[in-house]
Amino acid sequence: MGRAPCCEKMGLKRGPWTPEEDKTLVAHIKSFGHGNWRALPKQAGLLRCGKSCRLRWINYLRPDIKRGNFSDVEEQTIIQLHELLGNRWSAIAARLPGRTDNEIKNVWHTHLKKRLDPSASARQEHDEEEGQQANKKRKPAAASRKRKPAATAPVSSPERSVSTSTVTESSMAVEHGNSGSSAVSVKEESFTSASEESDEFQIDESFWSETLSMPLLVSGSNNDVVASMEPHEAFGAGSSSVDGDMDYWLRVFMEGGGDDDVALDLPQI
DNA sequence: AATCAAAGCAACCGCCATTAG
DNA sequence: ACTAATGGCGGTTGCTTTGAT
Known part of the structure; x- marks a missing residue:
């Protein structure tokens, strides 16, 4: 019988989150919590699947997240x-x-x-x-290129x-x-x-x-x-x-x- | 200044575990 | 006891940024 898909893909937005979406999600969770991730996006008026909302919250929007380089x-x-x-x-x-x-x-x-x-x-x-020649990413073992830390916030970074x-x-x-x-x-x-x-x-x-x-x-x-x-x-x-x-x-x-x-x-x- | 390869990271996918009906 | 729904996790992908040339 197979389980239902996480969310109906039709009409749901994917990809990077916009600051507006972040704001909406944070505001909703702030007000109502996240008791039901599946229902949350609909309640909050977000065109995202619940899983996406949860991930965004857990990995990025949670207030206790510590960002920046690892010590x-x-x-x-x-x-x-x-x-x-x-x-x-x-x-x-x-x-x-x-x-x-x-x-x-x-x-x-x-x-x-x-x-x-x-x-x-x-x-x-x-x-x-x-194995997979199509893969475009190659990393020399000795490479030690360091990216500039966190100054390069993603487009969707909330304040x-x-x-x-x-x-x-x-x-x-x-x-x-x-x-x-x-x-x-x-x-x-x-x-x-x-x-x-x-x-x-x-x-x-x-x-x-x-x-x-x-x-x-x-x-x-x-x-x-x-x-x-x-x-x-x-x-x-x-x-x-x-x-x-x-x-x-x-x-x-x-x-x-x-x-x-x-x-x-x-x-x- | 332009180009390209590599690094970094946010987000997605699919599976498994748990819970509710 | 069974099934469906949901949450959560690990693996992977692909876009953006950076540094080298």
Whole structure:
């Protein structure tokens, strides 16, 4: 019987979002939340499918998104988490406040993968060249061309009042929580992170340094220990489920730091 | 100044898991 | 218990920007 398509393609707009669309979406979610993505575009008067709206919100319009270049510490975090979790970008993103799975995925594929294993990426490119000659994109392994950061905002970039790396625990919990389906909570909390609340969670270099150092202190060694562990090695033999493994590592993160404040401020999963 | 290849990133696609009826 | 609807995720595509020539 096959499931219905995500949205009827007829008449629905695709491609880059315009500032007007962004404004409409933000205003609608601000007022009504996003309890039902499928119904949202119709209610908001957007000619988009719900999936597109959701993606735009999650990856770009959410007020707690942290934009701009990834710091070295963040990149190291991604590398280590990737060692542990593999391509589970959403799980990795859950541990990087303000970063989206899409963004992390992009960073991984454009920077980190090559950096970690240039020879492998070169091999892959070779394979790809043989496999799909039509592909127009070629990337020399040694290439290290850096694009100018974020000054080049996309056409559809909204004006972002929240460019700081501040985020509230509550909003992060909502956005990354597994239980989902809390439109009301989202409605109430999503936009508070941008406001001037006193208990905002300030993320800076020291936070990342402390966070990263936590499991390493526990393991009694340096970053390489964790980073070099195979997932099956890192995960305890007793824990069979992936979630249990993730919980384990989160616990290590939490317990590893002597600073309670930092531990408490870690994003909820 | 013009052209072209590569990098970067937003957005789409298709599948799977979960939930509601 | 079954089916359809919905949400969410990872993989991939393709457009825009950038830097080299």
